[in-house]
Amino acid sequence: MQHVKANDELSLxxxxxxxxxxxxxxxxxxxxxxxxxxxxxxxxxxxGLNGAGKTxxxxxxxxxxxxxxxxxxxxxxxxxREPGEALRRLGIVxxxxxxxxxxxVYQNLSYHASLHGIGQREALARIGALLAQIGMSDRLHxxxxxxxxxxxxxxxxxxxxxxxxxLLLLDEATVGxxxxxxxxxxxxxxxxxxxxxxxxFWATHxxxxxxxxxxxxxxxxxxxxADGKVDDVVRSCGANSIRGAFxxxxxxxxxxxxxxxx
Ligand SMILES: Nc1ncnc2c1ncn2[C@@H]1O[C@H](COP(=O)(O)OP(=O)(O)OP(=O)(O)O)[C@@H](O)[C@H]1O
Numbered sequence: 042m043q044h045v046k047a048n049d050e051l052s053l054x055x056x057x058x059x060x061x062x063x064x065x066x067x068x069x070x071x072x073x074x075x076x077x078x079x080x081x082x083x084x085x086x087x088x089g090l091n092g093a094g095k096t097x098x099x100x101x102x103x104x105x106x107x108x109x110x111x112x113x114x115x116x117x118x119x120x121x122r123e124p125g126e127a128l129r130r131l132g133i134v135x136x137x138x139x140x141x142x143x144x145x146v147y148q149n150l151s152y153h154a155s156l157h158g159i160g161q162r163e164a165l166a167r168i169g170a171l172l173a174q175i176g177m178s179d180r181l182h183x184x185x186x187x188x189x190x191x192x193x194x195x196x197x198x199x200x201x202x203x204x205x206x207x208l209l210l211l212d213e214a215t216v217g218x219x220x221x222x223x224x225x226x227x228x229x230x231x232x233x234x235x236x237x238x239x240x241x242f243w244a245t246h247x248x249x250x251x252x253x254x255x256x257x258x259x260x261x262x263x264x265x266x267a268d269g270k271v272d273d274v275v276r277s278c279g280a281n282s283i284r285g286a287f288x289x290x291x292x293x294x295x296x297x298x299x300x301x302x303x
Contacts, residue, residue: 054117056081056208056240057102062111064097070263071097074111077258077268079242081116081207084234086251087244088283089260090293095244096136098260099212103133115208129157132201136212140193140200142186146177149185150200157204164203171199175229191222195229202233208240209233215250251283259290266290 055078064072072094079085089095100106102113104124113120118127140149147168154164172178175195185193194214201209211230215223227250233239243250251257251271258268267274267290271283278286288294 054081055079055114056083056116057242058112058114058117059098059102060112060114062098062101062108062113064094064101064106064108064110064263072101072263075260075263075265076111077265079208079240079258080256081240082234082238083256084231084241084243084252084254085256085258087242087258087260088246088248088251088287089244090246090291092262093246093260094263095260096212099133099135099210099244102210103131104128129204130206130208132204132206132209134194134197134201134209134211134214136214136216138193138197140185140196143184145182145184146172146188146196147181149196150203153200154203159204167203167205168199171202174233175199189222191218191225194218194222194226198226198229202239206239208242210242210244212244213246214243215245215247248284248287257283259287261291261293 057079059078060076061074062072062076063070063074075098087095087098101108102120104120108121115127115130118130120127144152150168151161151164154167159167168181169178172181175198177192177195180188180192185196188196215226218226230241230243234241253271255271256269257271257274259266259274267286275281275283275286278289280286280289
């Protein structure tokens with residue numbers, strides 16, 4: 042495995058630390074002793090083809106599945122042993138749509154706030170600020186059903202941020218969106234990292250969502266083949282681009298450009 046770590050990051054606590062994690066569905070092993078960690082305040086891409094194991098890994102991190110092999114820590118808190126401490130530091134946007142379509146934007150968000158013990162007045166203030174941040178202040182009382190796919194995604198992102206988690210996970214957040222909505226969502230999230238110092242773990246199979254300054258974890262057939270800064274991973278593979286590095290590491294060379302699949 043290519044593991045590349047910069048010197049200035051060695052002393053910082055990890056936003057997410059995954060250590061020797063395996064997962065089985067019945068007898069089928071889909072994650073094989075994977076280990077990596079995420080530097081706080083960075084945009085880290087979990088890059089892998091469909092079926093690589095990204096959603097399974099997210100299900101373990103978010104404690105939907107119990108971790109039976111290995112350890113997952115969020116800012117030092119073990120997800121299995123201290124789920125409360127770990128999960129209140131985590132926000133997550135799942136691949137499938139999760140808004141209640143018959144409720145308004147406000148109702149969807151305030152319900153989530155109350156689950157996190159946030160009082161009504163505080164919730165309203167946070168919802169107002171987040172909607173302004175994602176450019177949707179005028180949709181507060183609209184039914185979720187009336188929103189476009191990209192707008193629903195942005196509301197799901199706002200909901201994931203309501204309890205102010207320092208770590209945000211997004212699983213294929215741009216799937217099914219048009220090019221403009223994809224670009225807007227990515228820009229919104231990258232801005233959050235820059236302005237609020239949030240750590241983002243962005244799962245995708247789209248290689249053009251990776252930028253030069255990002256960190257990347259390459260997951261292939263349930264194994265982590267590389268992790269580190271994109272330019273370090275590219276260099277250590279002797280490649281010219283992340284596309285070339287991915288092809289070298291995985292042997293999957295059939296790639297297309299312009300936002301297509303890997
Ligand atoms: N409930 C399940 N039972 C059995 N096998 C499963 C189950 N869920 C996922 N798998 C298998 O586990 C492997 C990893 O799937 P997973 O959904 O985690 O990958 P992924 O990288 O998220 O892919 P995608 O982007 O297509 O969702 C695949 O081979 C998949 O078929």
